[in-house]
Amino acid sequence: MPSDKSVSDAPILQFTNGWILKDHKLQREDLWVRDGKILNPEKLFFEEKKLADVQLDCKGSIIAPGFIDVQINGGFGVDFSLETDDIGAGISLVAQKILSHGVTSFCPTLVTSPSSVYHKVLPQVQVKNGGPHGAGVLGLHLEGPFISKEKRGAHPENCLRTYEKGGFQELQATYGCLDGVRIITLAPELKRSSEVIRELTKQGIRVSVGHSVANLSQAEEAVQHGATFITHLFNAMLPVALLTPFLFSPPPPVQFHHRDPGIVGLLTSDQIPPGLVLVTDAIAAMGLPPGRHTLGQQMIEVDGPNSYVAGTKTLSGSMATMETCVRHFRDATGCSVEMALEAASLHPAQLLGIEDQKGTLDYDTDADFLLLDESLHVGATYIAGQQVWRREAFAV
Secondary structure, eight states, X not given: OOOSSOTTTSOEEEEESOEEEETTEEEEOOEEEETTEEOOHHHHHHTSOOOOSEEEEOTTOEEEEOEEEEEEOEETTEETTSOOSOHHHHHHHHHHHGGGGTEEEEEEEEOSOOHHHHHHHGGGOOOBOOBTTBOEEOOEEEEOXXXXXXXXXXXXXXXXXXXXXXXXXXXXXXXXXXXXXXXXXXXXXXTTHHHHHHHHHHTTXXXXXXXXXXXXXXXXXXXXXXXXXXXXXXXXXXXXXXXXXXXXXXXXXXXXXXXXXXHHTTOOTTTSOTTOEEOOOBOTXXXXXXXXXXXXXXXXXXXXXXXXXXXXXXXXXXXXOHHHHHHHHHHHHOOOHHHHHHTTTHHHHHHHTOTTTSSSOOTTSBOOEEEEOTTOXXXXXXXXXXXXXXXXXXXX
């Protein structure tokens, strides 16, 4: 958060001896920070005639924008889709815990639930800045209940809904307050989707298509009316061959997680859709031992690295952290370090329309950034230029 001091009086921090991710490349350059923002050193030198108050040696670390997770269902025993009087406490716990995995901002996500859950939970979730207390909350992601029965995945069938009768008013009645909502995932083949997508877009809510049996024509129509994202690339959707033209010429951003290496192998470094976004899709089991956990109305069993709806082999979210997703994406696709990092920072910021504030290390943007080693393990996390987490034995 900005301090009470004037800009000219606030201390200037200079992070030296690092590789900065800027303009899609790692560059040997210093990072200058003041009052929670990234500074242009030329203006500092030539207009203000100032130098750094504090110099910090990054010892060859990669300096990258903080990760932004736009789909996280919970973690560390917290399930965001449970009807509770104090969801804020759970969100605060997760916000604090994910700092160690490089996440500086996130969208708490609710899966398909009864209307009563939305009416109880949504008004409690407040957009707020990050800091030592935890990652910033950018707003909610509502995944369902307006999705396909055939491709519902782990979403409970008895809670699915349509808006065929009432259109947008029916959607609003289901959710209640939409003030803190940033993303809604829906199936565009549902009747009256076009008018719903148009109205959501007018309200500044990003519409993602997912859990859908939409064909190419229906998907294109959704994009024409304002949809800008695809939830679960190659998962809970029609076969790859039917959607390949939509994904590659030219696609909206797409979301990628918990896919097997065979599918991931299709995404070589020169074929990855522009704007691909990494998400954790983490559930309450993230950070906890194997066992049984909830995901909204469903009971989930964790078996090794996978989680399933209890008694089935239906995949249900993941236990992955964001830094694990970044490393896996780089290793599985052979993409560049820069591409892997931007898929967890720049691209989600572009999806939300906040790339002028977050997701980059451009001048005058928020100083939310990470120090990572060459293996892409997070050593330290900064929000608004303040260190909010540091790995033991890692020093700057």
